[in-house]
Amino acid sequence: MPRRITYRDAVREALDEEIARDPMVVVMGEEVAQYNGAYKVTQGLWDKWGDKRLVDTPISEAGFIGMGIGASMLGVRPVMELMFWSFYTVAWDQIVNNGAMVRYMSGGKINCPIVIRGPANGGTSVGATHSHTPENIMANFPGMKCVCPSNAYDAKGLMKAAIRDNDPVMFMESTKLYGEEWDVPSNDELPNGELFIPLGLADVKREGTDISLIAHGKAVITCLEAARILEEEHGISAEVVDLRSIRPLDEETILNSVAKTHRAVYVEENKPFCGIGAQIAYMIQERIFDELDAPVQRVCSLDAPAIYSPPLEAIQLPTAEVVVAKALGIC
Amino acid sequence: MALAKDPTPNPAASPINQKLTADDKIELYRKMVRVRRFEQVSLQHYQAGRMGGFLHLYIGQESVAIGCASLMGANDHMITAYRDHAHALGVGMSMNECMAELFGKATGCSKGKGGSMHYFAPDKNYWGGHGIVAGQTPLGLGLAYGLKFRGLKGAAMCFLGDGAVNQGAFHESLNLAALWDLPVIYIIENNGYSMGTSQERSSAYGKCLAERAEGYGMAWDHCLGENLYEVRARVGAALDRAHNESKPTLMEISTYRWEGHSVADANKMKYRTKDEVERFQRDHDPIQVWKAVLIAEGVATEADLKKIDREAQAEADASAEFAKASPYPEPESIFEDVYWETDNKTEASEIGRHFFND
Numbered sequence: 231m232p233r234r235i236t237y238r239d240a241v242r243e244a245l246d247e248e249i250a251r252d253p254m255v256v257v258m259g260e261e262v263a264q265y266n267g268a269y270k271v272t273q274g275l276w277d278k279w280g281d282k283r284l285v286d287t288p289i290s291e292a293g294f295i296g297m298g299i300g301a302s303m304l305g306v307r308p309v310m311e312l313m314f315w316s317f318y319t320v321a322w323d324q325i326v327n328n329g330a331m332v333r334y335m336s337g338g339k340i341n342c343p344i345v346i347r348g349p350a351n352g353g354t355s356v357g358a359t360h361s362h363t364p365e366n367i368m369a370n371f372p373g374m375k376c377v378c379p380s381n382a383y384d385a386k387g388l389m390k391a392a393i394r395d396n397d398p399v400m401f402m403e404s405t406k407l408y409g410e411e412w413d414v415p416s417n418d419e420l421p422n423g424e425l426f427i428p429l430g431l432a433d434v435k436r437e438g439t440d441i442s443l444i445a446h447g448k449a450v451i452t453c454l455e456a457a458r459i460l461e462e463e464h465g466i467s468a469e470v471v472d473l474r475s476i477r478p479l480d481e482e483t484i485l486n487s488v489a490k491t492h493r494a495v496y497v498e499e500n501k502p503f504c505g506i507g508a509q510i511a512y513m514i515q516e517r518i519f520d521e522l523d524a525p526v527q528r529v530c531s532l533d534a535p536a537i538y539s540p541p542l543e544a545i546q547l548p549t550a551e552v553v554v555a556k557a558l559g560i561c
Numbered sequence: 562m563a564l565a566k567d568p569t570p571n572p573a574a575s576p577i578n579q580k581l582t583a584d585d586k587i588e589l590y591r592k593m594v595r596v597r598r599f600e601q602v603s604l605q606h607y608q609a610g611r612m613g614g615f616l617h618l619y620i621g622q623e624s625v626a627i628g629c630a631s632l633m634g635a636n637d638h639m640i641t642a643y644r645d646h647a648h649a650l651g652v653g654m655s656m657n658e659c660m661a662e663l664f665g666k667a668t669g670c671s672k673g674k675g676g677s678m679h680y681f682a683p684d685k686n687y688w689g690g691h692g693i694v695a696g697q698t699p700l701g702l703g704l705a706y707g708l709k710f711r712g713l714k715g716a717a718m719c720f721l722g723d724g725a726v727n728q729g730a731f732h733e734s735l736n737l738a739a740l741w742d743l744p745v746i747y748i749i750e751n752n753g754y755s756m757g758t759s760q761e762r763s764s765a766y767g768k769c770l771a772e773r774a775e776g777y778g779m780a781w782d783h784c785l786g787e788n789l790y791e792v793r794a795r796v797g798a799a800l801d802r803a804h805n806e807s808k809p810t811l812m813e814i815s816t817y818r819w820e821g822h823s824v825a826d827a828n829k830m831k832y833r834t835k836d837e838v839e840r841f842q843r844d845h846d847p848i849q850v851w852k853a854v855l856i857a858e859g860v861a862t863e864a865d866l867k868k869i870d871r872e873a874q875a876e877a878d879a880s881a882e883f884a885k886a887s888p889y890p891e892p893e894s895i896f897e898d899v900y901w902e903t904d905n906k907t908e909a910s911e912i913g914r915h916f917f918n919d
Contacts, residue, residue, distance in 0.1 A: 282710070288733075288737065290733040290736065292699060292730045292733055293699050293702070293730060293734050293736065294699075294733075296696075296699020296700055296702070296703065297700075297703040297706055297734070297737060299700060300688075300699060300700035300701060300704050300707065301704070301707040302703070302707075303683070303688060303700070303703065303704070304703070304707030304708070304711070305707065305711070306706070306707045323693055323730070324696070324699055327691075327692070327693050328697075333898055333900075335674055335675040335679040335681070336671050336675060336681035336683075336689065336898075337669070337670065337671035337674050337675065338672070338897065338904055339681050339682070340683055340688070341901040343901075372899045373899050373900065375900075395909065396905075396907075428908075428909055428912045429909065429913060430912035430913020430914070431912055477915070478913025479914045479917075480912075480914075481914050509917070516919065
């Protein structure tokens with residue numbers, strides 16, 4: 231039986247292993263140490279590693295994120311938790327003007343090996359302020375990298391790559407996935423002794439021939455469910471492509487898939503305007519226009535601030551049924 | 562300028578100043594004069610249209626940056642806002658690289674990618690040069706955090722203007738500095754005006770701005786900036802606190818800028834009086850104050866100092882010639898210095914697309 235662990239455990243294992251590997255790694259954020267993490271991602275790490283490696287911060291995102299960026303300039307490798315990625319707005323000046331741009335403005339004299347991580351998702355009835363999904367905003371800034379793992383296996387491997395990366399990496403998780411389990415081999419089952427997934431590599435989560443459902447983060451799970459329905463109820467073979475990393479972006483895997491299926495739907499929990507799907511749709515038509523048998527379609531969050539009311543929020547976010555309907559429209 | 566703390570009775574006699582040799586004192590004069598001549602020459606070329614953007618001149622405040630830079634040991638660091646030329650020259654950056662940066666040339670300290678507000682020299686423990694008011698204050702904290710994390714006995718001197726004290730990031734930084742006993746010294750260079758708004762019109766305060774440290778249980782001090790001895794004595798005490806106790810300090814140093822907020826400040830003679838500006842130029846010029854000290858102490862003659870002045874002028878003029886003659890960056894360099902991984906052509910940089918030009 232392969233080992234099954236939760237998404238939450240996978241992120242924690244990556245943090246634990248990187249703390250052990252590199253004495254410069256420090257995990258910092260609100261309630262990450264003594265409280266064991268608001269979402270228990272860091273549970274047990276403070277007991278194991280103590281005050282130097284697990285640091286509780288005050289509720290002071292601009293201050294502590296900026297501090298982490300400053301420390302990273304001196305060679306510390308901070309992994310900063312935002313309790314919700316939604317709070318990036320409070321630290322935005324530090325993230326964008328200092329984290330993303332200090333290397334450029336210094337002519338390459340400085341680099342910021344920092345990871346900023348936390349959950350970025352809707353669907354939990356916490357209202358618009360706590361439901362932001364800013365991956366498109368992060369990816370808009372050269373100098374930053376952005377990663378959105380859809381499952382425990384990818385979350386562990388990508389987190390290890392993010393921590394070892396010498397540029398600022400924005401790492402977006404999902405509270406909806408934290409408790410879900412996936413097969414994640416233990417290190418002694420792996421040929422290299424560890425699970426490491428480079429940034430910039432997409433992954434085909436399901437092979438198919440008729441249409442490509444392309445997504446990142448939790449929307450990948452929605453696409454897998456849609457693909458099952460398409461197969462079982464409509465006899466359509468859908469391929470599911472998981473970007474995993476938004477920037478750097480694996481264009482080849484996307485293009486290879488669409489060149490094979492000739493149809494594409496981009497699915498994301500972000501809003502449509504200037505979302506990731508907009509970039510991908512542009513890229514597909516620009517690079518392989520002749521391969522397309524239909525216009526590239528998108529399924530996004532409905533274009534309004536995240537609504538609180540639970541049954542309405544459930545339909546504001548992409549559902550497998552909407553993805554199926556969109557796919558049927560071009561198949 | 563009313564001070565919230567008493568001036569040092571005889572700053573020249575303080576141990577840190579007693580350590581200065583005659584040559585050291587002359588070098589401090591040279592450094593201040595170099596800053597002034599550099600900036601005066603940069604102003605001429607700015608007005609001649611040879612550089613873009615903003616130019617925030619430091620003229621009148623030279624003793625603060627030069628005094629502080631003169632205190633730096635191997636593990637002491639400096640970071641400031643956009644009025645950053647003096648700090649850069651103070652830590653030992655060359656006029657050539659600084660002037661070329663203003664001209665937007667490839668030979669500039671940031672390869673023409675930063676401009677006036679964004680000078681950096683990490684090899685000299687100088688971390689910029691930051692454009693957003695108070696945006697550098699959490700970074701300064703991070704430098705102090707990094708020092709403490711790595712077990713190094715050092716300090717981060719983080720400069721800010723009097724206009725920065727009302728930004729949230731600064732207050733968050735003060736809280737963290739005091740909470741975690743970080744060896745950071747926040748130095749408010751109070752020149753009286755946040756752009757065109759006077760301290761009285763922008764800040765609520767009791768005796769002074771640094772007094773706000775009381776709310777965080779943090780040590781603070783307030784002194785006059787025109788005399789190098791005083792700057793060194795007072796900031797030296799804060800450095801001792803950082804080095805020996807790992808405690809932060811909030812310093813306020815009263816100073817005055819002769820020019821506008823930037824050269825583009827059209828109202829520089831409207832929000833303050835001509836008399837006020839002339840009074841500072843006549844009675845509180847840090848270079849003249851230091852010159853008088855050197856002559857009174859018999860360390861240098863008028864002729865010695867004039868020679869230094871001429872040399873600084875020649876160096877500044879030569880730096881402008883260097884900048885003019887230097888090439889602009891190549892278009893391909895637009896994509897350099899964005900990501901460490903792509904610059905270093907690492908294995909990771911070969912995976913996935915990093916730049917999205919059509």
